Amino acid sequence: MNISTKVMGRLARYRALLTDYFPKEKTHIFSHDLAAMMGLSASQIRRDLMCLGYFGVPRYGYEISELVKHINNVLDASKLHHVAVVGAGNLGRALMTFLESRRATLKIVAAFDDDPDKANRVLNGVPCFHMDLVEEVVKRDDIRIAILCVPGAVAQRVTDLLVKSGVKGILNFAPVPIRIPVGVVLEEIDLTSALERVAFFTNNRANAPKEKRHADR
Amino acid sequence: MNISTKVMGRLARYRALLTDYFPKEKTHIFSHDLAAMMGLSASQIRRDLMCLGYFGVPRYGYEISELVKHINNVLDASKLHHVAVVGAGNLGRALMTFLESRRATLKIVAAFDDDPDKANRVLNGVPCFHMDLVEEVVKRDDIRIAILCVPGAVAQRVTDLLVKSGVKGILNFAPVPIRIPVGVVLEEIDLTSALERVAFFTNNRANAPKEKRHADR
């Protein structure tokens, strides 16, 4: 089964919802109910769950603990990944706090910044190093994934350094597109354009895409 | 012309790239070059630009200033929107700083938080109010868009309050899906699942989606 980025992202969100925000006393759930909570269609939920190799029982729905176990399985949740935050400005530090302890298998083990005042300190619970030490620390701590929060002007340069040091996956928050060599995984989150999208469709309802996620579904 | 969410997001990014990170002395650009910078195909760029009603000239490419003007036009960039950040924790405050002054037409005019210590102060350049004042301030300042950065447990409750107060668009960073009534626009950014996506495809190259954005393109 080939899992697309979209399916993969939804599976992660199903798991988060079921493990963190679902009544503990419930043991089963219907595709229909999960759909309502997620703001998706029931058939889409079922289609996604088909990737898991776990099957629900008609009339009973899906057993939540099994479902979570199978999602973990497919998402390889047992492997521990070391993650670095690169650029310890406001956004970088906020992400350290936000992401820490949210997924046990994704551990933020280092931060890097250009500012000498930030180096050699513990920021938001994460040891911070000067950018000059990227290559050394990335190799030493086996850091495979970087969260990039540096200014746009240096984003490409820092990316090249990270890749050279052995980083295999980058989550980019810098407001410019970056280039990576084959074999490195890139995910970009453009916060500005996300806000602009909301603004656009807010006063432009005519152009709005198909409505989803409405309360009275 | 019906502009999809995806096209809309890319147009915003083209504009950001051209206005903020492109040599000022260049007056024209080819679809091919913009594609290389964005990590997309040239035909996709041309297809997107077709939505603008502005046409490039063969052999010369697109005139940058005209292109930006037409993107502004389509994205309604002349309208000023008042935005509120709801939840002034680490992430909320970082977003205030990050997003402020990035787009002149999207102005963050207020922040809200439950914590009485944060109320009635100016945080990161934005006046902060207690959550009890949401309805009053949203109406008073004509706030149409909210950036939601509250803990998952209260996200739905706060959303309902925002909608009741007249907010028409929500950018949700809380780690749970939220429900909105018809007529309100919602965009969700799930930071945790974004990081998980990177992690997944990083040690799972076999499943990786079609490669894009590689340096040697």
Next chain:
DNA sequence: GAAACGATGTGAAATCTTTCACATCACAAG
């Protein structure tokens, strides 16, 4: 035990997005 129910799993259709391929066009060169 048989029938009804109400959920799942899934082939096929519909829809949305991207890419291909090439006609067309503006300019440059001869």
Next chain:
DNA sequence: CTTGTGATGTGAAAGATTTCACATCGTTTC
């Protein structure tokens, strides 16, 4: 003026994603 060049604009194909529709099956009810 004519031809060649190297871009654009776009119909149509290909590909990806979502939805539809219904066969199927485990449970409950009678």
